[in-house]
Each structure stands twice: as structure tokens, then as C-alpha cells.
Amino acid sequence: xxxxxxxxxxMMEDIAQVLITEQELQARIAELGAQISADYADKDPILxxxxxxxxxxxxxxxxxxTIPIEVDFIGITRYGPSSQTQGVVRFTKDLEILVxxxxxxFVEDVIDTGLSLRYILRNLDARRPASxxxxxxxxxxxxxxxxxxxxxxxxxxxxxxxxxxGLDYDEQYRNLPFxxxxxxxxxxHRRLPSGAQT
Ligand code: IMP
Ligand code: MG
Numbered sequence: 001x002x003x004x005x006x007x008x009x010x011m012m013e014d015i016a017q018v019l020i021t022e023q024e025l026q027a028r029i030a031e032l033g034a035q036i037s038a039d040y041a042d043k044d045p046i047l048x049x050x051x052x053x054x055x056x057x058x059x060x061x062x063x064x065x066t067i068p069i070e071v072d073f074i075g076i077t078r079y080g081p082s083s084q085t086q087g088v089v090r091f092t093k094d095l096e097i098l099v100x101x102x103x104x105x106f107v108e109d110v111i112d113t114g115l116s117l118r119y120i121l122r123n124l125d126a127r128r129p130a131s132x133x134x135x136x137x138x139x140x141x142x143x144x145x146x147x148x149x150x151x152x153x154x155x156x157x158x159x160x161x162x163x164x165x166g167l168d169y170d171e172q173y174r175n176l177p178f179x180x181x182x183x184x185x186x187x188x189h190r191r192l193p194s195g196a197q198t
Contacts, residue, residue: 014183036065036135040105077089099124161187169186
């Protein structure tokens with residue numbers, strides 16, 4: 001048995017390298033929260049996140065803000081054989097708050113190709129918000145397919161598949177409090193993700 005409060009060996013064994021520690025993540029989020037609070041003072045912004053990966057970052061980020069805010073989520077599904085897919089994006093859950101004439105801060109866990117984000121931004125923009133900006137915890141610019149103006153970035157990441165802090169591999173590892181790279185055998189020993197994914 002693992003000690004209480006200690007991460008199970010079954011998960012730690014799969015991690016090749018910790019890229020960003022829990023302390024580093026939390027320190028950066030405190031800075032982001034302070035910056036957003038200063039920039040959006042008196043603007044009553046709506047923070048909009050895409051389920052599910054962003055739920056960990058969103059929970060920490062909102063608690064690092066000190067101004068009145070609202071929070072909402074959308075759900076999307078990308079169809080395709082792998083995370084490389086350029087396939088169809090479909091909304092599975094829409095916003096519940098009306099964003100017209102409101103200041104919207106779009107919050108992402110990780111931006112890789114930018115494909116999902118471009119689809120969502122176009123859709124949100126059509127609803128005529130007063131402003132629409134992007135905050136991402138992790139930015140992987142290597143494979144970016146579009147120019148994206150990102151207002152707030154937590155950390156730049158190399159073009160590697162990472163897990164933890166909300167990010168999953170085959171729905172696992174979201175609960176790790178740090179961000180790490182999986183061992184090769186942890187990937188090959190599992191069923192490869194197929195079909196719908198977010
Ligand atoms: P994009 O459309 O290529 O920018 O894809 C972004 C989405 O792909 C994220 O919201 C994640 O769900 C997923 N993703 C991209 N990179 C990673 C990673 O390193 N680990 C886990 N999920 C990732
Ligand atoms: Mg995912």
C-alpha cells in the first residue's frame with residue numbers, strides 16, 4: 001500500500017520525467033490570477049473553459065483571482081483516429097451564460113495545433129462579446145497551424161505528449177498534481193486512444 005497523500009506507485013512508475021512541479025505550477029497560477037485580476041478589474045469577466053482537461057487549471061485559476069468573475073464551460077468532441085486528426089469538431093455542451101457584450105476570457109489547458117481553439121473562437125466571436133482573449137496554462141507552439149494571439153500563458157512546453165494537472169492519456173493521470181512525460185512502455189501497454197476524444 002502507498003502511504004496516504006503519496007501518489008500510487010502504479011502511476012509514478014509510468015512517469016519518465018517531471019517537467020513542471022506542483023510548486024512551480026501553483027506559483028505561476030498565483031501570478032496569472034493577479035495579472036487577470038488587475039486587467040479585468042471592473043469588467044465582470046466570464047471565464048470560459050473547454051471540458052474536460054481544463055477543470056483542474058480553472059479551479060486553481062479562479063481561486064487566484066480577487067475580482068468578481070463568472071465561470072462557464074463548453075464541451076467539444078473531436079472525431080478522428082488520433083490526436084493528430086484534423087477531423088470534425090462538434091459541440092457537446094453549450095454555454096449557459098449569454099456572452100453578448102460581456103468580456104470573455106477563454107481558458108485552455110493546452111494549445112497544440114490550435115485546431116479546436118480556432119473552431120471555438122469563431123463560434124464565440126459570432127456571439128458578439130465585448131472582448132475575447134485567451135489564457136492557456138500550457139503552450140506547445142511547435143505544431144501550431146494558425147496564428148493565435150494568446151494573452152496569458154502559464155508555461156511553454158516542448159512538442160512532447162504530457163500528462164497530469166488535468167491532462168490525460170486515455171483518461172488516466174489527470175489527477176497528478178505535476179506535469180510529466182510518460183514512459184514509452186506506459187503508452188504502448190495501453191489501448192491507444194481511438195475515435196472521439198477531447
Ligand atoms: P489542439 O486542437 O491540437 O490545440 O489540441 C488541444 C487539445 O489536445 C487539448 O485540449 C488536449 O485535450 C489535447 N492535447 C494536446 N496536447 C496534449 C498533451 O500533451 N497531453 C494531453 N492532451 C493533449
Ligand atoms: Mg485530452
